[in-house]
Amino acid sequence: xxxxxxxxxxxxxxxxxxxxxxxxxxxxxxxxxxxxxxxxxxxxxxxxxxxxxxxxxxxxxxxxxxxxxxxxxxxxxxxxxxxxxxxxxxxxxxxxxxxxxxxxxxxxxxxxxxxxxxxxxxxxxxxxxxxxxxxxxxxxxxxxxxxxxxxxxxxxxxxxxxxxxxxxxxxxxxxxxxxxxxxxxxxxxxxxxxxxxxxxxxxxxxxxxxxxxxxxxxxxxxxxxxxxxxxxxxxxxxxxxxxxxxxxxxxxxxxxxxxxxxxxxxxxxxxxxxxxxxxxxxxxxxxxxxxxxxxxxxxxxxxxxxxxxxxxxxxxxxxxxxxxxxxxxxxx
Amino acid sequence: xxxxxxxxxxxxxxxxxxxxxxxxxxxxxxxxxxxxxxxxxxxxxxxxxxxxxxxxxxxxxxxxxxxxxxxxxxxxxxxxxxxxxxxxxxxxxxxxxxxxxxxxxxxxxxxxxxxxxxxxxxxxxxxxxxxxxxxxxxxxxxxxxxxxxxxxxxxxxxxxxxxxxxxxxxxxxxxxxxxxxxxxxxxxxxxxxxxxxxxxxxxxxxxxxxxxxxxxxxxxxxxxxxxxxxxxxxxxxxxxxxxxxxxxxxxxxxxxxxxxxxxxxxxxxxxxxxxxxxxxxxxxxxxxxxxxxxxxxxxxxxxxxxxxxxxxxxxxxxxxxxxxxxxxxxxx
Numbered sequence: 001x002x003x004x005x006x007x008x009x010x011x012x013x014x015x016x017x018x019x020x021x022x023x024x025x026x027x028x029x030x031x032x033x034x035x036x037x038x039x040x041x042x043x044x045x046x047x048x049x050x051x052x053x054x055x056x057x058x059x060x061x062x063x064x065x066x067x068x069x070x071x072x073x074x075x076x077x078x079x080x081x082x083x084x085x086x087x088x089x090x091x092x093x094x095x096x097x098x099x100x101x102x103x104x105x106x107x108x109x110x111x112x113x114x115x116x117x118x119x120x121x122x123x124x125x126x127x128x129x130x131x132x133x134x135x136x137x138x139x140x141x142x143x144x145x146x147x148x149x150x151x152x153x154x155x156x157x158x159x160x161x162x163x164x165x166x167x168x169x170x171x172x173x174x175x176x177x178x179x180x181x182x183x184x185x186x187x188x189x190x191x192x193x194x195x196x197x198x199x200x201x202x203x204x205x206x207x208x209x210x211x212x213x214x215x216x217x218x219x220x221x222x223x224x225x226x227x228x229x230x231x232x233x234x235x236x237x238x239x240x241x242x243x244x245x246x247x248x249x250x251x252x253x254x255x256x257x258x259x260x261x262x263x264x265x266x267x268x269x270x271x272x273x274x275x276x277x278x279x280x281x282x283x284x285x286x287x288x289x290x291x292x293x294x295x296x297x298x299x300x301x302x303x304x305x306x307x308x309x310x311x312x313x314x315x316x317x318x319x320x321x322x323x324x325x326x327x328x329x330x331x332x
Numbered sequence: 333x334x335x336x337x338x339x340x341x342x343x344x345x346x347x348x349x350x351x352x353x354x355x356x357x358x359x360x361x362x363x364x365x366x367x368x369x370x371x372x373x374x375x376x377x378x379x380x381x382x383x384x385x386x387x388x389x390x391x392x393x394x395x396x397x398x399x400x401x402x403x404x405x406x407x408x409x410x411x412x413x414x415x416x417x418x419x420x421x422x423x424x425x426x427x428x429x430x431x432x433x434x435x436x437x438x439x440x441x442x443x444x445x446x447x448x449x450x451x452x453x454x455x456x457x458x459x460x461x462x463x464x465x466x467x468x469x470x471x472x473x474x475x476x477x478x479x480x481x482x483x484x485x486x487x488x489x490x491x492x493x494x495x496x497x498x499x500x501x502x503x504x505x506x507x508x509x510x511x512x513x514x515x516x517x518x519x520x521x522x523x524x525x526x527x528x529x530x531x532x533x534x535x536x537x538x539x540x541x542x543x544x545x546x547x548x549x550x551x552x553x554x555x556x557x558x559x560x561x562x563x564x565x566x567x568x569x570x571x572x573x574x575x576x577x578x579x580x581x582x583x584x585x586x587x588x589x590x591x592x593x594x595x596x597x598x599x600x601x602x603x604x605x606x607x608x609x610x611x612x613x614x615x616x617x618x619x620x621x622x623x624x625x626x627x628x629x630x631x632x633x634x635x636x637x638x639x640x641x642x643x644x645x646x647x648x649x650x651x652x653x654x655x656x657x658x659x660x661x662x663x664x
Contacts, residue, residue: 020431050427053427053431054431055392055401055427055428055429055431055432055650056427056428056431058389058391060387069387087419087420088420088421088446092390095382095383095385095388096387097387099352099385099386099387099388100386100387114420316389318387
């Protein structure tokens with residue numbers, strides 16, 4: 001087993017976010033579940049919802065992509081695997097992820113559908129409600145995997161969202177095999193409770209098979225996954241299945257459970273929650289960056305909390321400050 | 333002469349902005365003049381500069397488009413005429429301007445070039461330095477003018493930037509004729525000193541011919557236009573040529589000169605200048621909205637100052653708050 005040359009390689013949806021301010025009445029009228037991610041299955045459905053949306057701003061997104069963008073912004077060496085189309089939004093996604101120094105070599109896909117977009121309605125409380133048209137993203141084939149990249153990364157990071165479409169699901173299973181054969185760790189984020197309602201069985205099986213080294217979840221996700229409304233019971237049950245369990249708890253901070261011990265970090269104080277888009281993604285970024293730097297669990301959690309606080313203080317899920325300097329100042 | 337059904341109809345570049353954080357060293361290395369707007373003449377030139385740019389966020393822009401978006405956000409009835417291509421950025425531009433209730437009926441142009449984009453480098457002092465690929469925007473033909481729309485708007489608002497390409501310049505000359513024949517006012521913004529260096533003669537002739545009712549400029553633009561380094565002399569000379577002259581002076585506020593009188597408004601206090609993109613555009617929005625509502629010059633200037641202060645407190649040139657409520661609270 002050679003030394004890894006990358007800290008983290010992620011496989012995820014390659015999405016451009018469209019963020020717009022909204023209110024609870026609109027969410028209700030459109031039958032959206034606040035805070036969730038719903039899939040839109042046709043371009044027509046996406047266009048119809050976009051037509052009802054207020055003026056927006058566009059920013060590269062995608063859960064796992066946000067995470068590696070955060071790690072790279074802190075100085076980590078990362079790769080990303082995800083499918084865009086050969087169109088303007090695909091160019092934007094590719095530009096933004098490469099501009100932070102990430103290796104992104106997945107070739108753009110010709111023809112329809114377009115690059116994935118996520119219509120994000122941000123309410124005055126800062127909550128984000130997402131409607132995703134997966135477009136090209138759902139056609140990531142196993143053949144697109146850069147096997148050397150995966151084998152040379154200390155951690156392979158996978159997002160649950162991408163478990164929905166069949167081709168990427170197969171690609172992620174193959175990627176897990178590549179990573180484990182190379183002696184690397186596999187990290188997984190549960191993404192969303194609706195996602196768990198569709199694929200919880202698969203996710204539990206991955207854990208039972210010992211294929212997940214680090215599992216990321218929030219409170220709603222971990223209880224959904226372990227099929228209990230008792231948070232402590234869910235954490236205990238999940239922690240028995242993975243070497244490292246990280247659970248974010250919004251304003252209550254986050255915990256990590258490893259080796260029978262639970263470590264807690266409080267949430268970072270912030271002035272105002274503007275937009276929670278990417279909070280979990282950036283928490284994972286901070287935590288994984290800390291782990292890659294050999295920091296202890298408490299320090300890694302703190303790094304996660306600092307990154308999450310930065311991202312929810314503005315619109316969009318990519319950092320708007322020097323994340324490396326920010327984290328260093330908070331750990332000093 | 334019938335009562336106008338629109339407050340303002342604008343003709344301008346239909347641009348999507350790409351905003352990224354930068355620093356003075358980058359501007360120097362790329363030989364950019366800080367605070368200016370430079371044109372990029374080929375897609376290759378635009379792609380090459382984009383490749384050097386950091387991660388960005390995209391937001392609809394275009395100087396006159398930003399102005400009518402601001403007026404509409406305050407409850408004004410507006411139209412916009414500008415050329416996009418039939419592509420994803422064109423869809424974004426059209427969506428954002430319609431989403432604030434503006435009539436935008438210019439048909440998207442098929443084929444190359446793409447919709448205009450403006451690469452905006454924002455330095456830590458909040459200054460913005462722009463590089464624009466005009467793309468489809470420079471092919472706005474006179475035939476695309478909605479003559480009824482123009483004839484039914486109290487004010488026709490034109491941006492100097494669009495004077496560069498030939499077809500839109502002819503279209504704007506025709507639009508001035510339509511507006512004046514219908515007894516409407518014509519407002520014009522000088523846009524940029526480089527723009528004046530190319531077309532100052534045309535702009536002075538428009539004024540001398542009595543075709544401009546309201547002229548917007550900043551300090552650098554008014555001195556460049558009147559070919560003197562003496563600000564007071566420039567203002568006096570320009571004010572002799574137009575019924576209303578509005579000059580913004582950054583942190584020193586703004587003045588309006590009309591009927592031999594000069595009215596001054598101080599700049600609104602703000603916590604931190606994040607990004608000055610759109611400051612002049614939104615000042616014009618506030619001022620024109622005030623005039624449309626029959627407010628006096630001082631109140632109109634105040635509205636301009638409030639709108640400008642909002643826009644420079646965040647990235648992008650479209651309002652992120654309820655501009656109508658904000659202005660009402662500041663005038664109360």
